Amino acid sequence: DVVMTQSPLSLPVTVGQPASISCRSSQGLVYGDGNTYLNWFQQRPGQSPRRLIYMVSKRDSGVPDRFSGSGSGTDFTLKISRVEAEDVGVYYCMQGTHWPWTFGQGTKVEIK
Amino acid sequence: QVQLVESGGGFVKPGGSLRLSCAASGFTFSDYYMSWFRQAPGKGLECISYISQGGSDIMYADSVKGRFTISRDNTDNSVYLQMDGLRAEDTGMYYCAKRTRAPHFGGPGTLVTVSS
Numbered sequence: 001d002v003v004m005t006q007s008p009l010s011l012p013v014t015v016g017q018p019a020s021i022s023c024r025s026s027q028g029l030v031y032g033d034g035n036t037y038l039n040w041f042q043q044r045p046g047q048s049p050r051r052l053i054y055m056v057s058k059r060d061s062g063v064p065d066r067f068s069g070s071g072s073g074t075d076f077t078l079k080i081s082r083v084e085a086e087d088v089g090v091y092y093c094m095q096g097t098h099w100p101w102t103f104g105q106g107t108k109v110e111i112k
Numbered sequence: 113q114v115q116l117v118e119s120g121g122g123f124v125k126p127g128g129s130l131r132l133s134c135a136a137s138g139f140t141f142s143d144y145y146m147s148w149f150r151q152a153p154g155k156g157l158e159c160i161s162y163i164s165q166g167g168s169d170i171m172y173a174d175s176v177k178g179r180f181t182i183s184r185d186n187t188d189n190s191v192y193l194q195m196d197g198l199r200a201e202d203t204g205m206y207y208c209a210k211r212t213r214a215p216h217f218g219g220p221g222t223l224v225t226v227s228s
Contacts, residue, residue, distance in 0.1 A: 037213040041157075048207060048221055049149075049157060054214035092157060096213030100173045101159040 002027050002095055006104035012112045019080040021107045023093035028073055030097070037096035040069055040078045043106075044089040052091075053078065085111055114138045114218040116208050121222030124198055132193040132222055134208030142186040145169075147212040148193045150224075152204040162212035163191065176202075198226045 003026040013019045029036045040053040051060050053069035056076060066081040080087060088111055093104040120132040134146070147162040160173045161182040170182055181194040191208055203226050209215035 031213070039214050041217075048219065049217045051214070051216050060216075094157070094215075096215070099171055101212070103157045106156050 001100055002029075002098045002102050004093055004095055004102050004104040006091075006093060006107050009105060009107055011107055011109045013080075013083045013109060014112045015085055016082050019083050019087075019109060021078045021091055021093075021109075023071075023076045023078070023104050025074045025076075025095055027098060029095050036072070038069075038071065038076050039094045039096060040067075041092045041094060042087075042089050043092065044086075047089075049092070080109075083109070083111070114210055114216055116210065116217070116219035118206060118208055118219045118222040121206060121224045123225045123227070125228055126199055126226055128198050128226070129194070129196045130198065130224060132195065132206055132208075132224075134191045134193075134219065136189045136191070136208075136210070138218075139210060141189040144210050145212040146184060146191040147209045147215050148182060148191070149207045149209060149215065149217075150202075150204045151207070151221075152201070155204070159212070159215070161193065195224070198224075200226050202226050 005024045007022045029038050036056050038056050041049040042052050043049045052063050052067050057069045068079050070077050090106040090108050092106050115137045117135045145164050149159050151157050160176050163170050163182045179197040184191040205221040205223050207221045209217050
């Protein structure tokens with residue numbers, strides 16, 4: 001199985017400051033159709049997961065533009081340009097290229 | 113807007129069975145792959161199965177293969193997960209999702225508890 005490794009696992013941030021989460025995969029994530037199925041999810045406390053970013057950098061409808069995704073090959077990053085209090089939660093990367101799809105361990109974002 | 117409503121969870125003893133349902137709305141159901149994910153208490157997410165639009169492409173995670181069966185009814189806009197031979201480690205919240213490689217969650221999930 002493809003191992004997804006996130007860092008850091010805990011991220012205390014000050015409101016208004018930027019934040020960055022890294023996700024590395026044990027194999028390349030380019031699928032045969034040329035797409036890279038690397039997604040980012042936010043899970044607020046007590047809520048279901050919400051997709052923020054799909055295929056590395058495509059932001060979902062309704063997701064604030066302070067969230068952005070980048071990367072290629074085996075290294076990917078989720079950035080929050082200016083953290084807001086509502087961004088508290090756990091963030092997961094997930095690969096949908098090699099079955100079984102796998103998730104990172106999750107990064108807990110909290111406000112300092 | 114994608115809406116998914118999972119149901120059918122509950123408390124069951126080891127070896128028992130449950131059938132989860134997911135009612136979809138807000139999109140053309142028959143055009144999309146559908147998936148089931150789960151999350152054990154305090155743990156991360158796991159994709160356990162997916163099914164193609166017509167049901168010809170089905171995959172299962174090793175952890176549930178031979179025990180769980182996914183199916184769908186395109187006339188009813190629903191996807192199902194028949195869970196047999198349940199184990200304590202199957203305990204968790206179960207979510208259905210639109211698509212599979214880039215899943216879109218849209219429901220509250222349904223809680224499955226397996227305990228003696």
